[in-house]
Amino acid sequence: MPSTLLPSRTSADRAPGNPGLPVPDPEQWISTTSSRIAPDPYTWLQAVHWAHDTGTRTPVRSHGPRFGTTTVLLAQQLAQLNPCRPGVDFLARVLKVSVRTVKYHLALLREAGLLAYRVKGTRVRQERARASEFARTIPVSFDQALGLRTAPSDTFIRAVVGISEQGRTQLARLGKKAARTVRRKVRKTKRPSFSGSSDCTPMEGGSCTASPAALTSSPSEGEPRNGKPSSAPTERRTRKTLNAVGRRYQLGLELVRQVPWLAGTPVARVAWAVRHLADAGWTAHEVIAVLALRAPSDRIHRPSGFLTARLVGTELLFDTPAKRANLVAWWRDSRHAARERHAEWSSSWSAPRSNAVARLVRDAFTAAKRQRQLVELPPEPTDSEHAEIRTLAWRQYLAGQPELVASAVVLAGRDKAAQIYGADLVERVVRLTATTSHLTAGATR
Template identity: 65%
Template sequence: MPSPTLPVRAAEAQEEQKATGGSGLLVPDPAQWISTTSGRIAPDPYTWLQAVHWVRDAQAHTPARTHGPRFGTTTVRIAELLAQLTPCRPGVDYLVRMLKVSERTVQYHLSILRESGLLTYTLKGSRIRQAAARASVFVRTIPKAFDEAIGLRTVSSQTFIRTVVGVVSDESRLALAQLGKKAARTMRRTKRRGARKARINSSAKSSRCTPMGAGAVTSSPAAPTNNPSEGDLGNGKDQQARPEKRIRRKLNAVGRRHQLALELVRQVPWLSGSQVARIAWAVRHLADAGWTAHEVIAVLAQRAPARRVHRPVGFLTARLAGAELLYDTAAKRAAIVAWWRDSPQAAKERHAEWQSTWQAPRSFAVRRLVQDAWTRATRREPLAALDEEPTSDEQREVRTTAWRQYLTGRPELVTSALALAGRDQAEQIYGRDLVERVLRLRTTSSHLRAGTA
């Protein structure tokens, strides 16, 4: 558990800095969260880098520790990298790799940025046993001391906590312009460095995306979980980042043959279910000549296929024999494709389903299952003989329900009994009078309907 005297020490250091004439910019750990910060959210990286350069030039930061580095060049270099991350989820390993510094140095300067009010926690990472590691997520913020020192007028904002509405004096505009030049120079230098690394390593294309491998985490008395170190908190793989575009490799001769065969299997009905490798062997000469699937189908459509194709690969080979010699130019193939698209007979064949004689399964067990299913579907089980008049309350309820549905124009109970059991059994269930009414209704005009007004 963090020491409760840490905020007290920070307050003492801040008071000491004010007494010596400094600005005393030191944000204690409990105020380093987005819900408790006194700063405002930076609307863009350019504005945030202005505040970073102001803290460095004015030496506004008061460190909470007596040892370790101070706000300087390395802090600005880390800020340059953080300005590119969206969202700001820096991994310590990523910063170490980019800056060529030690892990402890990165941890020091991240804490300096938080103490200066330039970084604010949105989510604090953790390493829990038997659970997935979480990386810290930051928001780039501008401390209130920056607005007061430069002379900016701010009002409340739902998006940025506070937003700038004006500048107090011309000196404030001049100071902002000078900081803007430094921020613009920093952003140009970062872009040039990123472009140079992109030429060396293709992985630098995603340099502006946040690496999700690690989280920058230090101790805080307001932290709801254990305090992990700012080390590696993940496997370095970004699950939410935009996937890189896959570079399609140029197909060789074998690949083009299989691609053409796959298209034919999908588009030609009687080739459905055939092995792509065997189709690729049958159309190897056409694929090597640069034929497309539409050109092959146009040649096949010149003659109607047989009613029953026993061997699709052999039938295809016979139909395409010598086609690459007959249509040896692209103009000839374009003409046959145009004929295929405009021909009424070809259009009819394209829209008609492939019809073939059904063949019984080869497996005896499958044939027996099919026969049993067909027998059950066509067999009508005779119902037990019933008396003319219902003998139980349930039978009377069935007839009453059927009569009520018939009078409302819904004789489905009787019609289903006629279809499944026949007229005799339907009369035993629902009565002769109701069945005759339903049959008479079926033979009349479709404009008539059973029911009462």
């Protein structure tokens, strides 16, 4: 960020020993900061506790938190990171605070000179957000307050070369705080006491009516007394009543489950189609009875639109519970309605409208057709191929390998094998397999 946008303020312009004076935005970068880089997390936590103890709580804005315990807890988490590149979501989850609170306290550490940007986080479109990377720094006011003498350093901007006697004692005290873990205080609620008052002494004729038995607590109403269960009524959880929108969705869900040609239709559309009937107190059986007055179409493109057209003016025609009860009774007793209830709804198949689904259907049909082609038997061999097959079988038989003809006899039968290899060869192979195992065809012993 250019320094011309905000007025720059150097360390000489600040009041010494006043950590509450915020560091301006142009000096919150590692290239422009007047603070020195902390050599280790332990030393940096000493500076954080010093800033907390010396009152870095001067309000710098009209809203938001102040430098306090949450800031120290955040600093403890930052001290464990190497490199110090935290995500605000991670810190909020660990500290159990909001993301806005984490951002506030990170700003407090930067304004106190305890953090400086190395790389500022950015958000790039279609990419993951990048967290900021910080350098843990120690402000000049800390060195001045503890009497630390520093000298220029290539690694830490400034390095400590000496310390005063008073600063040693204060630094040791800060070291004890940095070594222990700070925890958030848990508020304990004071439980009411049911014991009797000790100031009240029972006196004869006095106004105090407390008795020595006041220390004894009364038995619970739910506990049995004298071996008998308590007669106190038990509270039962009452079911919530549905509002108008809930009744519409409930009726739509029942129709989707019970009407075959509504299967797969979004419940919200069916609920909108039957909204007038649901408001009038109709049940799913009454709606199905109305739909049974006319048989459904053979081909329904939009079930929700078809349902809306069928139910137009129905709530005005059957406007009393008695009319609807008679309609349901007719529907249950009608043979045609019973046959429709037990018969599965069928319609001619239509190609899907979605291009992706249509592509899947075409691929499925292509794969099934290819599989049928593979299963089909090859065509019958020609006369020349038949002669070659018989010649090959004779050669294998004379070489002492009758397995080809023998397997054909086992798998296809003797008659089919005779048609392929000839009756003479099949007879020889069958006779050979029936003899003893020491005989070998086509070989001399």
